Amino acid sequence: MNILKKLQEKAKDLTILCVEDEQDLRESIVMFLKKFFKKVDSAEDGLQGLEKYKSNHYDIVLTDIQMPKMDGLELLKEIKRIHPDRQGIILSAFDHKEYLLKAIEVKVDHYITKPIDINLMAATLLSSAETLELRAELEQQREIIIHQSRTSAMSDMLLYISHHWRQPLNAVAVSIQSLSFAYELGKLNKEYLDKQIANSMEIIQNLSSSLDQFRSFFVADSQKNFNPFTAIDELVALLIDAFKSDEIDIKYSMKNKNEDKNKIEIKGDVNEFKQVVLAILSNSKDAINSVRKEKKNYKGRINFTFIDSDDSIEIVIEDNGGGINPEILNRVFDPFFTTYNIANKKGLGLYIANMIICKKMGGELKLKNEGKGLKVDIKLSKAASQSKQ
Ligand SMILES: Nc1ncnc2c1ncn2[C@@H]1O[C@H](COP(=O)(O)OP(=O)(O)OP(=O)(O)O)[C@@H](O)[C@H]1O
Numbered sequence: 001m002n003i004l005k006k007l008q009e010k011a012k013d014l015t016i017l018c019v020e021d022e023q024d025l026r027e028s029i030v031m032f033l034k035k036f037f038k039k040v041d042s043a044e045d046g047l048q049g050l051e052k053y054k055s056n057h058y059d060i061v062l063t064d065i066q067m068p069k070m071d072g073l074e075l076l077k078e079i080k081r082i083h084p085d086r087q088g089i090i091l092s093a094f095d096h097k098e099y100l101l102k103a104i105e106v107k108v109d110h111y112i113t114k115p116i117d118i119n120l121m122a123a124t125l126l127s128s129a130e131t132l133e134l135r136a137e138l139e140q141q142r143e144i145i146i147h148q149s150r151t152s153a154m155s156d157m158l159l160y161i162s163h164h165w166r167q168p169l170n171a172v173a174v175s176i177q178s179l180s181f182a183y184e185l186g187k188l189n190k191e192y193l194d195k196q197i198a199n200s201m202e203i204i205q206n207l208s209s210s211l212d213q214f215r216s217f218f219v220a221d222s223q224k225n226f227n228p229f230t231a232i233d234e235l236v237a238l239l240i241d242a243f244k245s246d247e248i249d250i251k252y253s254m255k256n257k258n259e260d261k262n263k264i265e266i267k268g269d270v271n272e273f274k275q276v277v278l279a280i281l282s283n284s285k286d287a288i289n290s291v292r293k294e295k296k297n298y299k300g301r302i303n304f305t306f307i308d309s310d311d312s313i314e315i316v317i318e319d320n321g322g323g324i325n326p327e328i329l330n331r332v333f334d335p336f337f338t339t340y341n342i343a344n345k346k347g348l349g350l351y352i353a354n355m356i357i358c359k360k361m362g363g364e365l366k367l368k369n370e371g372k373g374l375k376v377d378i379k380l381s382k383a384a385s386q387s388k389q
């Protein structure tokens with residue numbers, strides 16, 4: 001009773017697909033499920049189940065194993081490939097070893113044996129509903145952490161921007177002062193005045209657009225596609241002066257160029273992507289500066305390599321900052337792991353980067369010591385309309 005009430009509460013916003021070839025059994029399961037779930041659909045075999053799955057949203061799929069056309073394990077394998085987070089429950093009269101092994105391989109979440117014990121089925125569904133609820137909460141917390149980490153990214157950006165602004169502001173100051181010198185020397189004619197005004201206006205326009213870039217950096221822009229090259233260009237433009245003044249050179253190269261690089265698109269929030277690249281660049285800068293404590297005039301180097309393939313793009317960022325001690329390499333993605341004993345180092349850069357690239361964008365993020373430093377490899381799928389299927 002308690003379980004049924006709990007299930008009613010937890011499943012009221014969830015959708016479920018029941019796939020079973022025995023009509024009577026299917027209908028009675030569906031009748032039972034309808035007492036608890038927001039939406040219940042059914043299918044007669046694996047293939048029909050998969051078609052329904054692809055054109056609807058289901059949180060849980062409850063399926064028989066042996067069915068015509070496509071069996072339940074094949075169906076769940078395909079579903080888990082598309083959405084690893086969805087719950088898959090197997091319903092079967094067979095508990096043979098070979099099925100169980102395959103079920104483990106397919107990452108089936110639960111296994112209910114026939115004849116069905118209603119209480120056991122309710123308890124299993126409740127467990128799936130609770131897992132989904134927990135995941136949703138984690139997802140929410142992840143969003144909050146990413147959002148909060150923007151504040152620390154903002155202070156990094158402000159520091160970088162202050163370098164970016166210093167030189168052009170000096171140029172405007174020189175230009176204005178030159179007017180007074182020109183006047184005193186009797187050389188202030190219209191041509192000179194126009195030239196100085198045009199110069200200063202151009203600089204002011206650039207400063208203004210970099211301010212817009214900076215502002216847009218903190219506005220969430222999800223669900224849109226973006227071009228990774230433009231995103232990196234925009235980000236690097238803001239911080240290149242700060243890196244230059246730290247004697248760090250940033251270079252780009254492109255491999256396997258398949259198509260016009262301006263047309264490549266990735267699905268996701270461009271600003272979150274920039275936040276990842278910023279975290280990686282900041283880490284490289286920190287590492288290079290650490291090397292400098294030993295080797296005074298050490299030249300810093302950061303290389304971007306873009307590897308374009310049919311349906312994905314790889315962004316490789318290599319530095320010469322000495323790399324990561326292999327003993328801690330598997331801990332650097334942990335939250336709050338840092339080797340720096342400085343107040344503003346929170347140990348969140350790579351944790352957030354991993355969360356954004358792997359969990360939110362469905363990509364890969366790998367680290368490897370190579371050459372004189374660290375090699376960061378980001379792999380992202382091109383947006384659906386982009387990949388050649
Ligand atoms: N490019 C790199 N070269 C050498 N070590 C690195 C590099 N990137 C990361 N690390 C190591 O990984 C640790 C974790 O990096 P992470 O970005 O998560 O945190 P952090 O840089 O210490 O702090 P925060 O990013 O919050 O300011 C760093 O403290 C550093 O030891």
Ligand SMILES: [Mg+2]
Nearest residue numbers: 279283349350
């Ligand atoms: Mg960092």
